Amino acid sequence: MDNNKRKGKEIYEEPETVFTTGETSSSRVEETEGDYENVGSGAYYDYYDYESYDRWDWRDYDGVLGPVIDQRDQATCWAVAIVRVVQALLNIGVVVPQQLELSIQHIVNHVNFDAERGINNIRNALSFMKSSGVCLESRCRSHGRQLVRKNCTHQQHINYHKVDGFTHLTDFEDADLEDIVRRQPVIGLIPINAELHYYDFGRDMIYQHDRTTDPADPAVHNVLIVGFGNRNGRPYWIVQNSWGEDWGDRGYAYVYRQPISGRSISQFTEIIIPNKRDHPRPPGPKSGA
Numbered sequence: 640m641d642n643n644k645r646k647g648k649e650i651y652e653e654p655e656t657v658f659t660t661g662e663t664s665s666s667r668v669e670e671t672e673g674d675y676e677n678v679g680s681g682a683y684y685d686y687y688d689y690e691s692y693d694r695w696d697w698r699d700y701d702g703v704l705g706p707v708i709d710q711r712d713q714a715t716c717w718a719v720a721i722v723r724v725v726q727a728l729l730n731i732g733v734v735v736p737q738q739l740e741l742s743i744q745h746i747v748n749h750v751n752f753d754a755e756r757g758i759n760n761i762r763n764a765l766s767f768m769k770s771s772g773v774c775l776e777s778r779c780r781s782h783g784r785q786l787v788r789k790n791c792t793h794q795q796h797i798n799y800h801k802v803d804g805f806t807h808l809t810d811f812e813d814a815d816l817e818d819i820v821r822r823q824p825v826i827g828l829i830p831i832n833a834e835l836h837y838y839d840f841g842r843d844m845i846y847q848h849d850r851t852t853d854p855a856d857p858a859v860h861n862v863l864i865v866g867f868g869n870r871n872g873r874p875y876w877i878v879q880n881s882w883g884e885d886w887g888d889r890g891y892a893y894v895y896r897q898p899i900s901g902r903s904i905s906q907f908t909e910i911i912i913p914n915k916r917d918h919p920r921p922p923g924p925k926s927g928a
């Protein structure tokens with residue numbers, strides 16, 4: 640039933656990179672202290688203390704995330720996700736207002752993409768971001784129009800921003816991700832379906848799709864995971880989508896997060912984490928900073 644539970648933690652493409660899922664073992668111990676799946680109306684549980692620890696939201700940090708984009712009918716979620724996840728990494732720890740705004744249009748102009756197979760697009764885009772990088776939005780603008788491919792009009796010899804590599808997690812528990820998301824936003828690949836399109840924040844708040852009904856290789860959509868929290872004991876990831884501010888909670892969704900490892904399947908099929916060795920940011924903001 641569960642095609643996402645191959646044995647072992649699979650990390651590919653950049654085996655030398657700094658993040659391993661083993662780093663988060665301490666958070667797993669804490670996860671087992673409160674079994675929120677068993678918390679009923681009569682049970683005693685100190686939500687307040689747990690929730691103050693068990694939350695993170697990069698929206699609270701000025702200038703790290705860019706505004707919500709509307710990709711409209713263009714299959715460019717991969718471009719939005721990769722540019723925004725790198726932009727966030729480069730902006731963490733940078734003094735306001737000196738953060739960078741990177742050009743999504745530039746990567747759309749240069750990376751071959753195929754609307755039918757989104758997974759290939761993100762692979763091509765990862766290579767481009769490592770080898771060539773992207774310029775600032777001020778150099779290569781979309782002017783608020785659709786992200787359709789065109790020729791760059793700026794000069795070639797300008798400053799491009801890149802990263803050293805990307806770590807991919809394809810077999811993971813959500814608990815593995817919490818410490819990573821506290822350090823930086825990451826890309827999540829989420830199966831795309833009508834439920835996601837019609838996600839109703841006001842009615843359901845937490846999006847949860849039954850992944851056991853998915854085909855073995857579902858079509859996926861790229862989003863940014865920018866934090867996590869709980870509502871009434873139900874844990875969620877905070878996700879920035881690229882379907883405009885009319886979708887979800889002003890462009891964001893709250894996606895079900897596995898409360899305890901092994902109990903359910905992550906809503907994400909893969910996580911992609913950009914790495915940059917010489918970036919002068921601190922090791923990660925302190926909780927509550």
Ligand SMILES: [Zn+2]
Nearest residue numbers: 745748779791
């Ligand atoms: Zn350009």
